[in-house]
Structure formats: C-alpha cells, structure tokens
Amino acid sequence: MSNTNPNSQETPENEQGVEQGSENLETVSQEELDAATADAIAEAQETQAPQEDVLSVEEQQAAEIADLKEKLLRAMAETENMRRRSQKDKEDALNYGVTKFARDMLTISDNLRRAIDAVSEEDRENETVKTLLTGVEMTESELLSTFSKHKIQLIEAEGKKFDPNLHQAMFEIENPDVEPGTVLQVVQPGYVIADRLLRPALVGVSKGGQKKEEAHVDQKV
Template structure:
C-alpha cells in the first residue's frame, strides 16, 4: 500500500495545527471557566457594613434636623423676649412717675376737690395718669389688682397683717403700693397688708327660760 494513501479512519481524525513546527496544545473544556470572578453577589459582611453606615448617616441627619429646629425655636423665643422685655428697666423707672401721680391725687381732700381751681388741677392729673396707664397697656404692662384676693407670693409682698376675722386668713386687705407685670413676667410686686389668721367668730345662741 502506498504511504501517501490514507485510510478513511485517518481522514476522520482531527488534524493538529502546527505552530512553528510544533503541534498546538489542545484546548481544555475547563479553560473558559478559570480565572473569572463573580462580582454579582456581595459578601454578607460588606452588606452589613453598608447597612450600618446608612443607619448611622440617617441618625446623624435626624439629629442635625432636630438641632436646626431647636435653634429656630430658640431664636424665635429670644426675639419675642427681646420685643416684650426690652423696656423692662425703662418701665420700672416709669412706675415711680405713676406712683407720684396717684399720691398727688390721694393727697387732695374730698372737700377741696369742689373748689374750681383745685378741680381743674385734679382733672389734669387724672388725665395724665390715664394716658400713662394707656401707654403701659400698649407695651403689655398691666397693673396687678390684688384687693380682696388670696395672697400670692409670686405677685404680692406682704408688709403687715391686719386683724380681721370676717375673711379668710391671707386675704389681701390693703394695698400699700401697686404692683405691675410686663407680658407674663413680674415687673414689681404689690406691697399689701393681709388678714391675720384666726377662726371666724360665730354667733352663740343662749336658750332663755320663760
């Protein structure tokens, strides 16, 4: 048989490619799967770290928002306080003028008020006092009216006690000097006299025999 002739089996066999005179190595079926990394799935530890970081950032954001809200409220409160109480010192000085006007009116006897000259003076002083009190009202300065009310240490200052068993102990019986508040703060306490403690007198009935 001639060597140049090949059998049918030989024709069906795959021919090896020659590279530089040497046969190329056969490709392995597993070669395509080697050296590749699966980036689709993250490790559980990395996901936990990211979740913790997100929670931390969310907490910081909520804290920052709360702090901003507190600062806004504080600024509004300070602004309101500055508006309401900026004239506190000036108002205290003006109270002395109001006191003097009232003392001037109280010092005029009732019989003297009927005289024409005195009557005009009284009217002028009363108008001045009224205008001053109206100015106080515009600036939220109000006069305390303690007469007949229960003694309040936050608004009143007790100067003396008055014996009176017809009222409850601690009732304001006399006002020595008027007190004032500005907005919701005490500007000056009312100086008062209060009823002294004791039991109220009761009528005792005595049976009379005929």
C-alpha cells in the first residue's frame, strides 16, 4: 500500500479550479468597482443638479425683472405723454375755445370803429353828437379790453413789412419813397388770438421801390 494521500497531491483538476476561482474573484472585483464608480458619478450628478437648477431660476428671475422694468418704463412714458396731451388740450381750450365767438365779435368792433370814423370834425363840435360819440368810443374801448383779457390782440400793420402770415394784400400802391412790400394802408384790421391768426389784416402794399435816377446825356462829341 502506498502512504501517499491522494488529497494532499495537487492534480490538474484542482489547479484548474483554483485558476477559475481566481478569475471569478477578479471578475467580481471589477464589477463591484464599476458599480461603485457608477454610484459615485450618479451621486455627484445629483449633488450638482440643484446648483444648476438654482442658476436657471436666477436667470429666469433676472429676465422677468428686466421685462417688468421695461413694461414699467413704457407705462410711465405713456402716462407722461397722456399728461402732456391733456395739459395741451386744456391750454388750447382756454386759449382757443372762444375763437368762433371772438371772430363774430370782430364784426361788432368793426362797426363801432366805422361809426366813430364817420363823424366829421364839424359834427364833433355838436354837444349831442359829442356825447353820443363819447359813449361809442367807450364801448369800443371796453370791447377791446375784453378782447385783450382773452388774448385777442390787434395786428399792427401800417408801416410794417408785409407778412403773408398776418396780412392779406388787397391792392398795390405806387410809392417810390418807401421800400417795396411795405404796408401803406389798412382796409380792415386783423387780429390774433394767443399765437394763432384770428383774422388777417386787409392791407394795401407799396410797389415801385426807389426813385428813378435822372437820365444823364453825354453831350461830348
């Protein structure tokens, strides 16, 4: 009988089993390592996700603030424009609201002036006519004062340079002593209300210009 223990000897089958066991250990270790790495990466991503969300919310809030600021500025600008328009409409109503009425009243002023001008110097010596004329002149003066309160002013035309914005030429007057385009006669006075023309002045304008120079004939032969 042999003293050799068959269990104590390493057979090829045992060696193959050991090698397979080692390979299995190595395989399990690599899988565990990969799993651990994947868990670490996932944890890191979960940790970074809230920060990314916070940045996104901050950017969204900044965009909303900018949008609200722009809307506020537009609303303020529109409000200011409306205030200015309302103020201008109010001023126009105060200045020009009586334009039509004032234009009609100018006819009364014209008639009062015609009545005063129609009285001759001889008739002015008559006490009755003189008293009546004084009343008419006072009425005219009061009317012009009322015009002035409502910013209605007489256009000073005679002797002024013709202005198409204020004057309306009715005829021309030959006068070489004055500059052409000078108002020499006022047929009907004109008026302005505030800074607008209420009625143009009807005027006669000079033409011709400077005097003609005398012709000199050279008599030298």
